[in-house]
Amino acid sequence: MLIDSRSLWLAETNTYVIASDTGGPAVVIDAPPDPAGIGALLAAHDLYPTALLLTHGHIDHMGGASAAARGETAIYVHPDDDFLTLHPDRQLQMLFGMVPAGEYSPPEHRLDLFDGQILEIAGLTIEVLHTPGHTPGHCCFLVEEEGVLFSGDQLFAGSIGRTDLPGGDYDTLMDSMARKILPLDDAVIVNPGHGPATTLARERLHNPFLQV
Numbered sequence: 001m002l003i004d005s006r007s008l009w010l011a012e013t014n015t016y017v018i019a020s021d022t023g024g025p026a027v028v029i030d031a032p033p034d035p036a037g038i039g040a041l042l043a044a045h046d047l048y049p050t051a052l053l054l055t056h057g058h059i060d061h062m063g064g065a066s067a068a069a070r071g072e073t074a075i076y077v078h079p080d081d082d083f084l085t086l087h088p089d090r091q092l093q094m095l096f097g098m099v100p101a102g103e104y105s106p107p108e109h110r111l112d113l114f115d116g117q118i119l120e121i122a123g124l125t126i127e128v129l130h131t132p133g134h135t136p137g138h139c140c141f142l143v144e145e146e147g148v149l150f151s152g153d154q155l156f157a158g159s160i161g162r163t164d165l166p167g168g169d170y171d172t173l174m175d176s177m178a179r180k181i182l183p184l185d186d187a188v189i190v191n192p193g194h195g196p197a198t199t200l201a202r203e204r205l206h207n208p209f210l211q212v
Helices: 035-043 065-069 079-085 088-096 170-181 200-206
Strands: 002-008 013-019 023-027 047-053 075-079 110-111 118-121 124-128 139-143 149-153 188-194
Touching: 013 035, 013 188, 023 035, 035 065, 047 065, 047 118, 065 075, 075 079, 088 200, 124 170
Parallel strands: 023 047, 047 075, 075 110, 149 188
Antiparallel strands: 002 013, 013 023, 118 124, 124 139, 139 149
């Protein structure tokens, strides 16, 4: 499986493209407000997007989804984050006190994600894990046969997602961690929404939030 990523926009959000091989269909995971950067990542492998999967509705993960999808590619997001995805301008105002120049529009051609959903896209099998806490609709994406988890802002190398923004809740995030993430195999590679990749084994040993 091909996996490539770039850190894009002001928040240095990790955008991933995954595909069975070069020169064909791909899945984009998270789409910050940098459609040109997403396009360059796809073009580097001669790929075209058949779906955009959004781990959650924060602007740095979905603000460029509609532009990157070019109005024709399905965008998947959990409906519990509709209050975020449908009002990107409110998020920008809250974060910056203004709306920076750029394209910010609610994702079009939306399809709902739900827990346990199996997506067969671009020759890949992707399982949806609903992991609320960072946001109510936060989801992680597991490609089990490759041993790879795309964790969004649920789990980072050495840390976890913040829970002090609207809709966030620490206890809910930790419950999601216990029920959906920690039961996975130690060898699973974790590709987070920000920062470097890690493994679940490494996080069990060194992540202070996972020490019990």
